[in-house]
Every structure is written in C-alpha cells, then in structure tokens.
Amino acid sequence: MQIHVVESGQTLSSIAETYGTTPAAIEKANELPNPDNLVIGQAMVIPIEGSYYWVRQGDTLYTIGQRYQISAAELARVNGISQYRPLQIGQKLYIPPRPRRAADFNAYAEPKRTVSPVLEADVRQAAPHLTYLAPFSFRIKRDGTLQRPALDDFQAIAKDNHVLLMLVVTNLEKDQFSSELGGLILNNEELQNKLLDTIIQTAKELGMGDIHFDMEALPAQDRDAYVRFLRKARDRAHAAGLMMSVALAPKTSAQQQGKWYAAHDYKAIGELADFVVIMTYEWGYSGGPPMAVSPIGPVRRVLQYALTEMPAEKILMGQNLYGYDWTLPYQSGTTAKALSPQAAIALAAKHNVHIQYDYRAQAPFFEYTDDENKKHQVWFEDARSIQAKFNLVKQLGLRGVSYWKLGLPFPQNWLLIESNFRVRKRA
Numbered sequence: 001m002q003i004h005v006v007e008s009g010q011t012l013s014s015i016a017e018t019y020g021t022t023p024a025a026i027e028k029a030n031e032l033p034n035p036d037n038l039v040i041g042q043a044m045v046i047p048i049e050g051s052y053y054w055v056r057q058g059d060t061l062y063t064i065g066q067r068y069q070i071s072a073a074e075l076a077r078v079n080g081i082s083q084y085r086p087l088q089i090g091q092k093l094y095i096p097p098r099p100r101r102a103a104d105f106n107a108y109a110e111p112k113r114t115v116s117p118v119l120e121a122d123v124r125q126a127a128p129h130l131t132y133l134a135p136f137s138f139r140i141k142r143d144g145t146l147q148r149p150a151l152d153d154f155q156a157i158a159k160d161n162h163v164l165l166m167l168v169v170t171n172l173e174k175d176q177f178s179s180e181l182g183g184l185i186l187n188n189e190e191l192q193n194k195l196l197d198t199i200i201q202t203a204k205e206l207g208m209g210d211i212h213f214d215m216e217a218l219p220a221q222d223r224d225a226y227v228r229f230l231r232k233a234r235d236r237a238h239a240a241g242l243m244m245s246v247a248l249a250p251k252t253s254a255q256q257q258g259k260w261y262a263a264h265d266y267k268a269i270g271e272l273a274d275f276v277v278i279m280t281y282e283w284g285y286s287g288g289p290p291m292a293v294s295p296i297g298p299v300r301r302v303l304q305y306a307l308t309e310m311p312a313e314k315i316l317m318g319q320n321l322y323g324y325d326w327t328l329p330y331q332s333g334t335t336a337k338a339l340s341p342q343a344a345i346a347l348a349a350k351h352n353v354h355i356q357y358d359y360r361a362q363a364p365f366f367e368y369t370d371d372e373n374k375k376h377q378v379w380f381e382d383a384r385s386i387q388a389k390f391n392l393v394k395q396l397g398l399r400g401v402s403y404w405k406l407g408l409p410f411p412q413n414w415l416l417i418e419s420n421f422r423v424r425k426r427a
Helices: 012-019 023-030 061-068 072-079 117-129 154-160 179-186 189-206 220-239 266-272 296-307 341-350 383-396 411-420
Strands: 002-005 043-046 051-054 092-095 101-109 132-135 138-140 164-170 210-214 243-248 275-278 315-320 323-328 337-339 356-358 363-369 375-379 400-404 421-423
Touching: 002 012, 002 383, 012 023, 012 043, 023 043, 023 411, 043 383, 043 411, 061 072, 072 092, 101 117, 117 132, 117 154, 117 411, 132 154, 138 189, 154 164, 164 189, 179 189, 179 220, 189 210, 189 220, 210 220, 220 243, 220 266, 243 266, 266 296, 275 296, 296 315, 296 383, 315 383, 323 341, 337 341, 341 363, 341 375, 363 383, 383 400, 383 411, 411 421
Parallel strands: 101 132, 101 400, 101 421, 132 164, 138 164, 164 210, 210 243, 243 275, 275 315, 315 400
Antiparallel strands: 002 043, 051 092, 323 337, 323 375, 356 363, 363 375
C-alpha cells in the first residue's frame, strides 16, 4: 500500500500510471469526492501490493532498508540490481510488503435516537477491520438501571464480522457527563449492586462480550471509590465470562489534577482492567482555538506515561476519525464545525486551496474564505497522519487503536489498517 500526496499538475491518470494501477482503482479505494479536481497536498492511498520509493540525495540501499526494515541485500534482490553499485537520484525502488503484527481495533458508534443510514453504512464498512464495536452508550440512571441506545442491526453486523460488542456504560445525563451521578453510584453500594446486576443481565441478553466503563468528570475524592467499583465490576464480569475495559482521560502524570483527570488512577485501573482505551484526542476541540485534534507529540507523551503504569498489551490508543472547521479569527465561546476527512477534501477542492501538512503535529490543515468573505481554518486527518499514529502504536508495542467515532467516512483509514496490521477477532 502506498501513500501518495498530490503535486501540481498531477491527475488521477498520471498518478495511476506512476504506480502501475488504474484511475478507477484509486478512485474506488479512496472514495474520492473530487476525482476530476484533485487538490495539491491531498493524500491518497494507492491500492498496490507493497510500495515504491524514489532515491534521494545521500540514500543507500542500507539506509533505505533501515527505513523499511528490510536488508540491503534483499532490497537489491527484489529490484534486480547490484547491492554494491551506487544508486541514482530519482531511481525507483520497489519495497515489498512488510510483515504485519496482530492488533486490536475498536470503534465507537453513537446513534442519535435512531441509527442513521450514514452511520449504519459506516459501521458495515468498518466492521471487517474491527475487533470490537462499541455502541455509545448505555446511560446509568439514578435508580441503578440503564437507558439503552438504539442498536438496530449492530448485533447482526457484529456477528457476521466476528466482532465483539462492547456494552459502554456512561454517567451521561442530558448529554453531559455528570459528576453528581458518578458520585451517587460510587458511594451507594445498594445502587452499585443493582447497576451491576442490570449490566450483566443486559450484556447476556444482547450478546455483548465486554463491559466498558466510560465514566468521566468524576469527583476527585472518588478516585479510590471508582477503583473499588471497577474491581467489583471486573469480578462480576469475569464470573459471567465477560471482559471488562475502561476509558481513561489522557494524563501525563499520576498527580494531574482537573475535572477530567483526577479520578482516573492509571496504575490501579491498568492492573484490574482487561484493557483500557486512552482518549488521546481533542487537543483541538470544537470549543477551543484551531489546532490538530490529536497532535502526535502530546499523544506520544500520554502513551509514554501510561506505559510507566501499565503493560503495553493493555493499551488501545484513542484516535479521532474527524476534524474541525474553525471560523477566523477564533473567538472564545464560538464552536467549530466537525467534519469528516472526506468532507474536508471536498471543501478544499470547492474553494481551490492547497492542503498543507504540519510535520511537527503530523496533521493536515488548510485555510479558505467562504461565500460571506469569512476566513476559516480546517484541521483534519489523512493517510499520513494515520500512518504516523500506526507507526507509534508499533514502536510502543501497544494492543491497538480505538476510534471515536463512526459516521464520519474515512475510507483510507480502513485500507491502512489492513496494510499495517492483522486485525484480531475475539468473537
């Protein structure tokens, strides 16, 4: 699989010729919203076996081999060249596919009252590439019961694709995480027991194999109470033949304070959970100033801290499947519009602007002026930013990746999963 970034003057036909494939194959793989109007800086996945590399100043077979984890001798063999003859700048080398390691992949799916056709289609497209599917969410009620989300065909889709359904339990009230509700549950054993009875019964009824707790904005004083509750939940889940996992805020130290962080004890939760999802996204968020949603530097720092508190094989790195469109100049109190990577590319094409790439953040962005003469800045995800995160997952030896959230199409992501990993199926 090759990632190609469009340059000035290139067309789908000329790109296809470069890689020995067809325009139709590239258009289909990327579900291109702009096949006849490619954007300079647009990243596409080229659906070929292996990839190609063009020699640059200073390259040798050894240095290229190090980059792609292949010996100089093997690189020379597959390209039919001498291992000892100097390379020419611009020379085209074929890089054979590399071995893929096994990994887990989860994706949350959030119906809004009902499952929309767009969400269902995205779930169907993603399911072959997933280990888990997490309908979001089963909301805790104050009487210890659960408010269920719409599921529609999720169970059948999961079964057909050997995907393990996750029962996602949240302390959401009126679409906001409730500290009061969290504290009520964590400090009332009778309510806890009723809630856990309800959770286990619901999971068995719906054929769900993992109980996933995403309890946020918990009072700092309930840190230990949350651990005790999760231990009890883990024991109940295991006794019922179920897994138990937990979503964690993106911390960089055990002492980190704040509404979203203080009650999440990485060490204790990492010990008792079967696995965790670390929510490494939303640095750039709808209510804040424009920036990358998951810049790789902060993501790396969070994961490196997590590895000091729990084993790598328990960690799923969180990854966004969306970007934001901010109106400039940014003003506090305004809200950016969420959009899919596909919509971002279509927007750049519509306004005839180039897509740029921030190599420090490892994220694409662009600016445009709308029909009302207002300036905008858009940060989103593309094949390059996802590949950078996949490289990080492999480098750190993590269990895998968890996506927030389905319903915002990003076809290149699923192609890159299969190019980089063997998706574990646990159902």
